[in-house]
Amino acid sequence: MVGGTPVTDGERLVPALTGFASILPLVESSSPAQVRRNACRLLARTAGLPWVRCLALDSDGRRLCADGSDTVYRCDDFRHPFAHVIRSGTPLLGRVNALRGRMNHPDFLAEAANLRGDWDLHCRPLRAPGAPYDWLGVWGMAGSRATLAALQGSADFAALERLLCHLWYRLLAQDRSHRQDQNLRDSLRRLREDQRSHALADSLARELIGHSPAMVRLRERLVRAADTGLAVLLQGETGTGKECVARALHRCSARRDGPFVAINCAAIPETLLESELFGHVRGAHSAATRDRAGLLSAADGGTLFLDEIGDMPPALQAKLLRVLESGRYRPLGGGRERHADIRLVSASHQPLVKLIRERQFRADLYYRLNQFPLSVPPLRDRREDIPELAEHFAVSYAAREGRPTTSLSPSALAHLASGDFPGNVRELRNQVEYACAMAPVGQPIGPELLPQTAPPESPSGIESWGAAFNLREVVRAYEARLIREKLRQFNGNRAKAALSLGLPKRTLAHKCRQLQLDGDLP
C-alpha cells in the first residue's frame, strides 16, 4: 500500500522508481571487485556503452590493476591514458584513433584494438568520498561521441559514480579492517603459542635438567614435537636421557591423560617381543596359557615408547610398520584384527642409518619412525649441565631416602665437571648417589667421596669412611658397586654374574632393580 492506494504494478504506477531494481546488485556487492564489476555492467547496459573498464589502484599507489586479468598499468608509465588521469586527478577525453597514435603501451594498444577508431574514450579518476587525494582507481568508457557527451552532463551518471566510490571505499575499509582483525588474531594466537611453548619449556626444565644451549634447544624442539602427532625418533648414546625425553614428550602432548607405555626391545627375547607388543590368545605359544592384551592395546589413546628399536627383529619390523600405517594389528594366534590409536616414540643408541646399510633395519620403517627426529646430546658435549644435574640428583636422592639434603662442595662439583662420563647422565647420577650414600649426614660432599677417589673396597679401608659410616648406605653402595663390576666383567650376562656372586638369577635381577642398575648393562 502506498498512500492508501493498492499498488498492483509498481513499474507502471511509480515510474520514478524504475531504475532501483537495476541498482540492487551494485548495492548488494560484497567486495570491491564485485562493486566495480557491477558498476561497469550497469553503466554499459543503461547508457548503451560498448566498452567500460574499472581499474583499481593497488595498496602502495603505484599500479592500476584490471580485475580478472593480469594486466597491470604502472602509474609512472605515461604510454597509457590511465597514468595521465590518476597522476593529474582530472578526466581525459579523446578520440580512440588519436589516443592510439599517442599512447603505445602494449596492453593499452591490445585493449584499444577492439574499439572503433571513431569512438571516444573517456577516462575518469575515482576517489574516496570526502578524501580529495585518496584515489581508488580509474574507470574508462568508450562509445559514440554523442553517448559520451550525454553522460558528461548527466546527474544520474554523477550519482552512479558517487555511489560506486562510496560502496567501493566502504568495502575496501571493511576488507582492511577484516584483514587487520585477522592479523591481530593471528599475532595473538602466535603470541599465546609462543608463551605456552616458553612456559612449557620452562616447566620442563624442572624435570629435564640442564641449561646448556643444547638442552635448551632440545626442550624447545620437544615442545614443538609434542604439539604434533608425528612419530618421534630419539637418537643418543646410552644414558643420555632418551626415556626421560620420551616421558616429558608424552606429558606435554595432547595425550597426557592417556597411558605412557615403555618397552625395551633389547631386553625381551625375540620370541616373546611380538607377543608382548601385540598380545596373544590362549594357546598361541607354549607360554600363552590365557588370552593377554599386548602393549599396543595398553597404550591405546596414549604414547608407546619403543626403546632400542634397532634391536627389533626384521619380521616384527614389518608388522610394526603395518600398525603405524593402518593402526591395525592382529594378536598372536588371534583371528580378529584390533585397532590401536597410539603415538609412537622410539629410541636407539645405535645409529639406525648404519643398521639400514647393514640390512638389519628396514628403511621404510625408519622413515615412518623418524617423522620428527630428536637427538639427545652426550654429557661431554654439555659439561656446563653437570653441576646442575649433580645437585638435582643429590636433592632427589635425599627425598627418596628420606634424608636431609647433602650438598656437593665446589671442589666436588669441579671434579665432576671435569669427568669423562661414557655412561652419560646415568653414570653421573650413580656417582652422585654413591657419594650421597657415603657422606656424613649434614656435611657437604667433597671430591674424595666420589667413586673415582672412593674409599677402598676392602674392609681394611673401612676406617677412612669415618663419620660417613652408615651401615645400610655403605652396604647398599658396596653391593651396587660389586654387582656393576661383575656385570661389566661378564658383559652384561646376568646368569654368569649371578653364578659368580653366588646368587640365584632372580635375586640378582631383583637387586639390579632395587639398586637401579638396570640401565648399566653394556
Ligand SMILES: Nc1ncnc2c1ncn2[C@@H]1O[C@H](COP(=O)(O)OP(=O)(O)OP(=O)(O)O)[C@@H](O)[C@H]1O
Ligand atoms: N636431563 C636430565 N635431567 C634429569 N635426569 C636425567 C636427565 N637425563 C637423564 N637423566 C637421568 O639419567 C638416567 C638415565 O636416563 P634415561 O634412562 O632416560 O637414559 P636413556 O638414554 O634412555 O638410556 P638407555 O640408552 O640406556 O636406554 C635416568 O635416571 C634419568 O632420570
